[in-house]
Amino acid sequence: METTLSHYFGYETFRPGQKEIISKIIDHRNVLGVLPTGGGKSICYQVPGLMLDGTTIVISPLISLMKDQVDQLNAAGINAAYLNSSMTQKQQKAVEQELLRGEVQFLYVAPERFDNGYFVNLLQQLTIPLVAFDEAHCISKWGHDFRPSYQEVIHKVFALPQDFAIVALTATATTEVQKDIMQRLNINKNDEIKTSTKRRNLVFKVNPTYQRQKFVLDYVKEHSDVAGIIYCSTRKQVEELHEAFQDQNIQSTIYHAGLSNKEREQAQNDFVYDRVRVVVATNAFGMGIDKSNVRYVIHYNMPGDLESYYQEAGRAGRDGLNSDCILLFSERDIGLHQYFISVSKADDDYKDKMGEKLTKMIQYTKTKKCLEATLVHYFEPNEKLEECQQCSNCVHENKTYDMTDEAKMIISCIARMKQQESYSVIIQVLRGETSDYIKYCDYDQLSTHGLMKDYTTSDLSHLIDELRFKGYLNEHDEILTCDASVKKLLNANAAVFTTPFKRKSKEKVSINTVEGVDKALFDELKSVRQQLSEQLEIAPVSIFSDYTLEEFAKRKPESKQDMIAIDGVGSYKLKHYCPKFLETIQSYKAQI
The missing domain is CATH 3.40.50.300 (P-loop containing nucleotide triphosphate hydrolases)
Incomplete structure (x- = not known):
């Protein structure tokens, strides 16, 4: 194998x-x-x-x-x-x-x-x-x-x-x-x-800017040396953004269902073969692209569901290198998707399901929780969560409320219960509510019953979610349990912070770069790959991915034996492609 x-x-x-x-x-x-x-x-x-x-x-x-x-x-x-x-x-x-x-x-x-x-x-x-x-x-x-x-x-x-x-x-x-x-x-x-939906090389960002076009133009100019995809909801927006790029002398291509087969094929080939860096597209460009060195995906509009968003955003960074997934969001996007659902010819059950998915998508744009953990939780509710420390929510300094005392109260309540319970039961006990079930379990006799009676159900949901997303609480089939990491909290070795409610945030978006790569050599190797691509009529990333070229530019292999040890170099590629790259590396080292 x-x-x-x-x-x-x-x-x-x-x-x-x-x-x-x-x-x-x-x-x-x-x-x-x-x-x-x-x-x-x-x-x-x-x-x-x-x-x-x-x-x-x-x-x-x-x-x-x-x-x-x-x-x-x-x-x-x-x-x-x-x-x-x-x-x-x-x-x-x-x-x-x-x-x-x-x-x-x-x-x-x-x-x-x-x-x-x-x-x-x-x-x-x-x-x-x-x-x-x-x-x-x-x-x-x-x-x-x-x-x-x-x-x-x-x-x-x-x-x-x-x-x-x-x-x-x-x-x-x-x-x-x-x-x-x-x-x-x-x-x-x-x-x-x-396996986990986590892809730690992707940096998720939500930006509720009112100046979407300006943001995109500035971003693409700042990252002109890398490839990116910009998704729009309508053909009209694709055309308008493409025209704006042309006015700014930014080379791009477009892709949507209104183009002929020949035009779509030409657009895809121009992008895959690195003849243009940027493609502006509708979701018709979704599964039809397999280009590993896409460094950013920007959604000009909010998609209708998280599955579509993750599928499209996931076109970035398939070679494992750091890449940005940026969602530009406006309240007007919601109305468009509600209209799409209302005019759909699907049955009522399907429309209801699409409405539920849209709600989850809207929640993603508004959450203050870790964006990566939000996506993980959506696709696999039972997976242990942790903050990614790099999405726009994690890096934004808006978690100023110290909830350590509340965290201890919640954990103490869960630990005292005779069996594992759901969100709703835990919240009812903390608020001091009574029900037949609470009386049957003697939860009204606990010292933690009513311990947080001054907090609303919404407050407690927020606090418990924070503990869940930080990995202090785990969930399985909607039942909450304490993670072993809560010992740090109870022993006063850790503090927990959360966001004050209803506080607006803005984040500065930046792209991560990879360190340790000889940029000049990497550029030369990309040129070699482009020449081979045109000569053999195959896509550049089918020869070697950006990741493999970066490894070449880091390690500077001197022989085929050195090259075969690098991920992405198989026996066939070693024989047919590597000699030219070795020659380039040797020539480059001789000039240093």
Whole structure:
């Protein structure tokens, strides 16, 4: 397993969750993998697909996403292909013949391809060890990007005669969506692998500015040497912002559903191949991009739900380097999404669910709590929380109220209860309320009953949430328990601060930089990568990611042996790409 990873992809160890998912696939079990955006989901089916005989079928939602994946696999010396509507009959026939000869290791198709009887007949003749559902949240009606074709293809996949495993992969699935996917794909609860949604290289920021256009123009000018995506809610806003960039001589491209296929493809290629640094887009640009060195994603408008926001913001920093995710928010954004929901042709249950998601999105823009922890809590309510210390809420000096005494009262109350209880019961006891349940448990006899009677329910919810988000309290299925770290508080070795209620905040937004990199060498290596990209007609990041180039610029490897030890350098890339980079590094060192 590790040998395959190292040989083809240049990594010595797996990221969290990857090895567990691959092991289940090798054991011929259906599995659901929920990994963060940029967490290496594709490795989860690519490694077992290389280890098993036959052709792995990958069901993917977008033509552009298929092309990116196939280009990257081909760049690593792996035979992959796709079949989609953008191809000529001659091109499709050539791929079909390769499939019949057993030459294709990975075949990418959209779910609609299974409507073609000839294609299904072709599949029946192949050796298929694995079927992968990429972007699996599209399967669920409750997912943020539901596609009926993803549901309809499931029974056609199960009707194939081969005995294959199934893997479903997603980054943005709530607990409800995860259950739906597992039910539809016959995945056992024990075969779900989830890792934290945390991505510590992403710095989340909310900026309620009234001068959105000025903010974006200033930010892009300050970060002109890095790539970024700016999402707008409407085509009109995309066009207006693009014009503003042109007026300021800022080179950018646009992407929305109103453009022709050729125009959209040109825009994507210009961005992926580093011909332009900035793309202004609607969410039509969502899953269709796989560019690892995006240093910032700015949302010009608030999305309608946190799944969409996290999916789009997660396009930043997929190479693991520090990147900004900035949400510009205005109250007017709320009205737009309420209108979208009201005119939707969906049933009332679905509209209600979208309304609930919008409420959660609005709460994210207004919370004073850690933004990263807020996202983690939304996707996995039972996960232990901690403050990231880098989002706009964490770094803003607005937590001036010392709540250490209140924290001790709350912890003392929880510790005295005969069993683990929920938020509501704890608050009722602290406020001195009585109910049949409180009397039955003798909670009205506790010394902490009524200890905080002067606090409102809202006050206590705020204080308990603060302790939860700081990791002093843990939650599992809405039941609160004390974490071991509360001992520090009770022993007077720590203090807890929170925000005074209803205090407005403003934060200064800045991008983090990576230290220890020889910037001049890094720029030369990027130029080499660009030359190779144009020569080989593959995307720059398919050759080497920014992360790998930065490692080159830090370590200055002198031989292929030095290079193979760096993440992202596999055997194929070592042979075909590294000589030119080594030559550049040696020449650079000679001039110093």
